[in-house]
Every structure is written in C-alpha cells, then in structure tokens.
Amino acid sequence: MGKESVHSAYSNSDALKEAIKSGAHDAFVYIFNSHYDNLYSYALRILNNENDAGECVQSTFCHIWDIREKLDIKESLRSYLYKSVYNNSISIIRKNRALDKYEEKGLADLYFSRVIQSPDAEIRLTDSETRKEIIESINSLPERCREIFIKCKIGGLSYSEAAISMDISVNTVENQMSIALKKLREKLKYLIFF
C-alpha cells in the first residue's frame, strides 16, 4: 500500500506496461521493488534453494528487460511476473535434475498437477483470507508452542527429533503439539488439516 505513491508515476497499469516496453529505467526499478520480495519467496518454495531462487528472480527480470520491446502482456503485469518466475523455476529444476525422482517413475504429472505451486494458486493464496487467518492463528500461539508446531508440522521433524533439537522432553513436545492443534482447530475450522 505504501507503494501507491510510487505507482502514481504510472497513472494506470497500461501506462506502466508501455513504460516497460519503452525501456524506462524507473519503470523497471518500480516493478522490481514492488514484486521482488514476493517473487523471491515464491521461487524459493519451488526451488528450495536460496541461491537458485535469487538467481531465478533476477534472471527473470533480466529476461523481461531483454525482450521488453516485444512484450505484449494481455493479463496483469503481476500475473505475468509470477508465470515467468514459474517457468524459469521449472527450467532450473530440470537443469538441477531435481525432477528425476518423479520422471524415472513416470510421475512427472503428479509433480506438475499436485506438488508444485502454480502461479495462479500462489496469487490466490497470497490474496486470500485463509492466508491471513493462518498467520494470525499461528501468531496467537505461545512462542514455544508455535516453534514446536512449525518444526513438526511444517519442517517434518518427528516429535523425538524436535525434542532433541530443542533440548526438551518428547512429552513436552507432545503436550505442546496437542495445545497447538486444539487452538488451531478452533480458529481454522474449515481446514481438515488438524
């Protein structure tokens, strides 16, 4: 929202697209600054490697610079950027041979239809109420409870691994987990997750 003032230099999205086409320096700086963080975060969750993610987003912008004259963006600029990062990520994944474990079993479809976060899904999630609610609910948990929840649920650690990593007993981990799950279940009823 704070970026609105910068945006005012381009009265509307068509003007911004035109400015990009013509290679206006400030237009590129503007789209870079307003989208970099989200695009990086998105690429990082596909690539799971910070270097690759940084390089992916940067090279996406460079590519857009290279082809600026030929650009004809029908959709929103934002959705174009997410799609570009997505495509670029896939070529990096292929280069890294990270898909081999799917492809050798004929499961590449599974990866593309279920596992990878599509640009549309990412934009939907970013704008969604669900996302806000998840963050609020998690933040409402006591600190240690939250840490244990994230380690086990998101990081995939077992209770005993979490216990060792935090230097606490497995019992504590179990207790904290059930507190976390109980509270989250109340707040996020519509997720069958818990």
Added chain:
Amino acid sequence: MYKESKKSIDSLLSGILSGKAGSSEVEQFAEWIKDSQNERYFEDYKQIWHTLNSAPAGEQMRDRSLESFLNYIDSSRRRQRFRRRALYWASSAATLIIMAGLYMLLWVYESGGDHNKLAFSKLRYNTDTIKVELSDGSVVNPLRVKTSTSLLSDLIPNEKGKEQESRELNYLNRIKSKTDSSDTLKYNAVTIPPGERFVVVLSDGTKVYLHSGSYLRYPVSFGSTSRDVTLDGRAYFDVSKSKVPFIVTTEDMKVEVLGTSFDVEAKKSALKSSVILINGSVKVHIQGISRIINPDEMFSFNREIRQGSVTTVDSKAMTQWKDGILALREISFNDMLECLSNWYGVDIVNRSSVSEGERFYGKFDRENIEAAIKTVALNAKVRYRIEKGRLIIVDYK
C-alpha cells in the same frame, strides 16, 4: 498410534514440498494421494506449508539483486554495441568437441535465450592493464595514451591522432632521432595480462600478435645487422621480408627466420614450448641443435624430458587466436580451463572430477565467455557457479 501415523505423513509431505523426498518417498506419496480424503488433506497442508514458509528475501538481498539488475541493464546496452563490433571479427559461436571413449559429441552453441547472462556480470575480470615499458624505465598503458601527448619519446604512435582503441602499437613510421646511435638500441617491452590481446607493429613492419598473458621485448627501431626480440608467452609473427634475420629468443630456444608467418608458444612456466609454421621456413635452435620446420608443421619441445618432436598440424586453425578465436585440440580438462582462464581473464576453479584422460577439442570466441562456459559445462557434464567473482566448476550432483 494416531499421532505417530499423522506425524509420518506430515514428514512425508514436508519432504515432498521441500524437495528433500527421495524416490521411494515419492512413490509412497503417489500411492497415498490416490485417496480423495488424503488429497484434500494435502491441499490444506500445502496452503499452510506455503503460508508459513514464505521467507522474505530481506532488504540487503533485494538491494544487491537490484544493483546487479541495473548493472545488467547498463551492460546489456554496452554489450549490444560491443557485439556488433565483435561480429565483424568472428562469428559469435563457440564450438567444442569432446572425445570420450568411443563416442564423439558435437555441440554447437547458439546464443539464444539471454536471461542467464546476469550471473556472468558477476564475474570478476582481470583488471591488470596492458603495460608498455619504455626505454627510460617508465611504464604506460598504451590504451590510455592520447596521441596528442608526446609524453613518449620512444613512441610515435599511429599518425594523425588515430585512436589507440585498435589495440595496436605501431613503430613502423618511427623516425630515428639524431640522438640515436646505431649501436645502442633502445628497447620497449609490452606485457599482456590475461583476458587481453594486443598487436605490435615493429619498426620493420613485422606484425606481432600477442596472446593473453605474454611478454615481448623489442627494440624501438631495429639496427641494420639483426632483428632480435625476446618472448615469454605466445605470439604470432608476421615477419616482413628482409635480408636481416629475424630472431625470437625464448627461455630455451631461438627461432630464426627471414620472412614468414609463424606462431611461437614459449611460456617460462609451461611444460611445453612450440613453434607452428604457416608459410616460408623457420629454423629453431635448441640445445645446440638446429632444426628446420616446414609449413603446417609444429615443433614442440617438452621441457621435462628435454626432447623435441615435429608433428603435422592445421596451422591456420591453430593460430586463429590472433583473430579472436581460440582453438584447442587434444587437451585435458584442466589444461583447457587454464587456457580459458587466461583467454578470458577470469579465475576458474575446478572442483569437478572430470577425468584427466578425457581430451577436449574446441573453439572459443573471445567475446563470449558465457557461450564458452555453457558449452564446456554441457559437454563435460559439469555445472558452474560464480562465487566471489570466480567461476567454480563442479560435478553435476
């Protein structure tokens, strides 16, 4: 029991989304998700995972990235100008052939998508400049010398204010000043750092193309009885015909000609020195023995076993470097990287396990390090990354 099973599912899903899952876990996941209830669970899990894993890039990272991006914009403008000029000299394609066992692989690199260029802008190029040491001991950069400044008494550069951008130093039109006496020759020496090349036209009209990482010492004006120069490194000589013999002295040999074109590679630190003849004939003096070399022959001297040998080569192809194309043949991976490092003026660190037995053949355009490295990576099946300005070559996995 319930908790344990949930836990192992979460751990499986976490592994799937974070890319850490191995192929047996991928199979397990494929089986598990066939159940529609599980599929819904996964969709929910995925939302939470993506929400809670959204790590912001951090201001420092964004700023650094923006800076590189802006550099890229600037350098792409420069590159466009540069590329047009480069095309004039050589096709912008790098080719590399590897022979590995029985099969042979040929790959012609085409510079198509440019969007990975960026990483290459982070390479740290050699910053040493070409240096000319004058007879009074002072050292100048010939590329910076404005022709109007007659700061150089030795040097009367290309007449009429022609720009030195041509990377050439011309002594041809040098008029001997009265103070010159015929028996005390004044010497200049030029040092070419990695990544650079340079041409010197000597006072007799002989044109010397100097390879990256070379040193040549020569008289500002040749005397009437001999034409002597000293070389460390590699140079291609186009010698003007004259009755006065032209002699190139290196660490361990003397190459004597009357008028011809030839290539001398004699780096003090290298294991091998060689002479390649394009036309005419040359005489190589080494270890008290003289040897005549014919066109399309290469004389190589192995310093370790102190033995020389003559082989037939395609001399034109082997000396294309003078026109900006480095041709390598039957060279090991490490030697190739060393050549490329010198040619492009960048540090290359080899951390791969490419066998020393493999032999590489390739041609590399001076202007396009990116195409070169990509071609090498593809053919040698290695990956590369840029770390602190250096190019690091690593194994694929």
